[in-house]
Amino acid sequence: MTNQPRVLLDQDALHAQVHGLAAQITADHPDGVVLVGVLKGALLFLADLARAVTDIEVELDFLAISRYAPDSGRVRILQDLAIDVAGRDVVLVEDLVDTGLTLAYLLGHVRDRGPRRLEVCALLDRSERRIVPLDLRYTGIEVPGDAFLLGYGLHFQERYRNLSVVVAADRAPLTENPDAYLSLYDTTARREAR
Numbered sequence: 001m002t003n004q005p006r007v008l009l010d011q012d013a014l015h016a017q018v019h020g021l022a023a024q025i026t027a028d029h030p031d032g033v034v035l036v037g038v039l040k041g042a043l044l045f046l047a048d049l050a051r052a053v054t055d056i057e058v059e060l061d062f063l064a065i066s067r068y069a070p071d072s073g074r075v076r077i078l079q080d081l082a083i084d085v086a087g088r089d090v091v092l093v094e095d096l097v098d099t100g101l102t103l104a105y106l107l108g109h110v111r112d113r114g115p116r117r118l119e120v121c122a123l124l125d126r127s128e129r130r131i132v133p134l135d136l137r138y139t140g141i142e143v144p145g146d147a148f149l150l151g152y153g154l155h156f157q158e159r160y161r162n163l164s165v166v167v168a169a170d171r172a173p174l175t176e177n178p179d180a181y182l183s184l185y186d187t188t189a190r191r192e193a194r
Helices: 011-028 043-053 101-111 170-178 183-193
Strands: 006-009 031-040 058-065 077-079 089-097 115-125 140-141 149-150 167-170
Touching: 006 140, 011 115, 011 140, 011 170, 031 043, 043 089, 043 115, 058 101, 089 101, 101 115, 170 183
Parallel strands: 031 058, 031 089, 089 115, 115 140
Antiparallel strands: 006 167, 058 077, 149 167
C-alpha cells in the first residue's frame, strides 16, 4: 500500500508565504521591479506574487527553458526576456530551487543583460541538495529530503499543476498511472468549500 499524498502547503499557508515574500520585495525595491517567472512551474506563484506586491511598479516577463538534455546536464533557453532589464531591479521567480544548476545558468543569462540588481525569489527551497552555491534573497519554505512535490505549478507529466495546494507524494504510483492522484482535486475542492 502506498502512502497517500500529504499537504505540505494548504491555501492559507500559500497565501501567507506569497504575501510575506511580496512584502519583502516591495520594501526592497521602492523604485519598482521586474518579476521574471521561469515557465511553466513558477506561473501560478508569479501571478499571485505580482498581485501581492503593492505600492511599487511591477513589470512581468518570462523565461522558458528546455528539459535537461540526456547525458549533458544542460538546458537551453526556449523563450527569452522580452523586456530590456538593463539598469533595473530584477527578481527571478522560481517555484522550487533544488540543485541550483538550472538557476545558476538562468542567473548568468539574465546577468548578461545588465540589471542593476538581480535577486531570486523561490517559494520552495531544497538547499540540502544544492550543488551550486546560490544566494536566494527571498525564500518561502525549506523542503527537506527528496519529497516529490505536486501542485501550485509543480507537475507530473503536465498533470497536477493547477492544484491549489502543494503536496508531497509518492512518485511510484504516478509512474504506473499518471492519473493516480486525481482524487487530490476532490480533496482540495472539499477544503475550499469549508
